[in-house]
Amino acid sequence: MNYQEAKDSFINTWGSLGTLWGINKAMAQIHALLFISPEPLSMEDIMEELHISRGNTSMNLRQLIDWGIVYKTSVAGERKEFFKSEKDVQELARTVARERSRREIQPTLKVLKDVCSIEDDGSVKTKELIKKTKELYELASTADAILNRIASQESNWVTKTLMKLVK
Amino acid sequence: MNYQEAKDSFINTWGSLGTLWGINKAMAQIHALLFISPEPLSMEDIMEELHISRGNTSMNLRQLIDWGIVYKTSVAGERKEFFKSEKDVQELARTVARERSRREIQPTLKVLKDVCSIEDDGSVKTKELIKKTKELYELASTADAILNRIASQESNWVTKTLMKLVK
DNA sequence: TTTAACTTTCAATAATTTTTGAAAGTTTAG
C-alpha cells in the first residue's frame, strides 16, 4: 500500500464511521483529510481532494467548526482562508464526548425523567413503564457522568484511567 | 402526563436515539414498545401500535433478533408467534457494547492498522499520516478493550465499575 | 469608493434509506 492508497483508505473508513456517530460522510471525510494534513488546507484544496462541491464543503466545514474540532486559520500572504483540524487525539475524544453528551444523552435523560415520573395508577403496564424507564435513566445517567468526566479532564486522563479498567 | 402520552414520548425518543447509534427508527421503536410491555406482543399488536406495515415489522423484528435483544416466544393456545425484549438493562448494555465493537470498532481498527503500517518514505505527509493513524489506533483500541470488558462481565459490573470512575 | 477574490446560502436535484403491500413461502390443524 502506498501513500495515496493509505490516505484514501483512511478517509473512506473515517467517512463511513462518521455516519455511525451522527455526523455525515462528507463532514467526517473533511475532518479525516485535515487531520492527516501537515499543512492547513483551503476550500479549493478540500474540494479537489474529495471531489465535493463548494457549497457542500462550506456547509460541512462550518459544522466541524461548530463542533470545535476544526479551526479557521490564515496563511501569510494569502487572501483566502485556510482550515486545520484539532491534532490532539485526546482533545478530539474529549470534544466528541462533550458534544455527544450535550446533543444526545442529556435530551434523552430529560425525557426519561419525565416519563418515569408519571403517576402510578396501579396498573401493570404503568408500573412496567415506570420501572423500565427508571432503569434506563440510571444507565444513561451513568454513561453521561462518564462522558462528562472524560470531557473535563486533562489530556491523557482518558487513556490512563481506561487502561486501569482494562487490566 | 398520562400513561399514553408517556408511552408515546418514550417510544419516540428511543426511536430517534436509535438512528444515532446506527439502528433505524422503526427498529428502535419496536424495541422500545417491547421493552415496556409486560406481555409479549404479536406482529399484529406491533403493527397496530406503531402504525407500520407488516413487511417493515417483520424485517425489523428479524434485525432485533439478530442483535440478540428480542426473542420469539410462544403463548399457550395461540398459533401465531409473539415477541418479547430482553428486559435487563445491564444485559442490553452488554449486547450493545458487544455489537458495536464487532460491527464498528473492529473493522476500523483493521484499516487503521494497515494504514499506519505503510512504509515511511521520509516525506512529511507520510510521516504525519502514520503518526496520526497510529494515535487513532491506540485510542480506538482502548475504546474497544473497554467495550469488550463491558460485554463480557456479569450483570452489574458496568454500573459498579463506572461508578468508581465517576467518584 | 470600485472591483476582484473569495465564501455563504438555498432552491433544485440526486442519492440513499425506509416503507409498503402483495405474492411467495412456511407451518400446523384437521
Next chain:
DNA sequence: CTAAACTTTCAAAAATTATTGAAAGTTAAA
C-alpha cells in the same frame, strides 16, 4: 394430504438526507 393462518421476501414507491451550483453576500486590496 389440503386449507387456513401466519410470516417472509422483495420490487416499487415514498420519505428523507445529502449534494450541487449559481446567485447573493462579504471582504479587502488598490
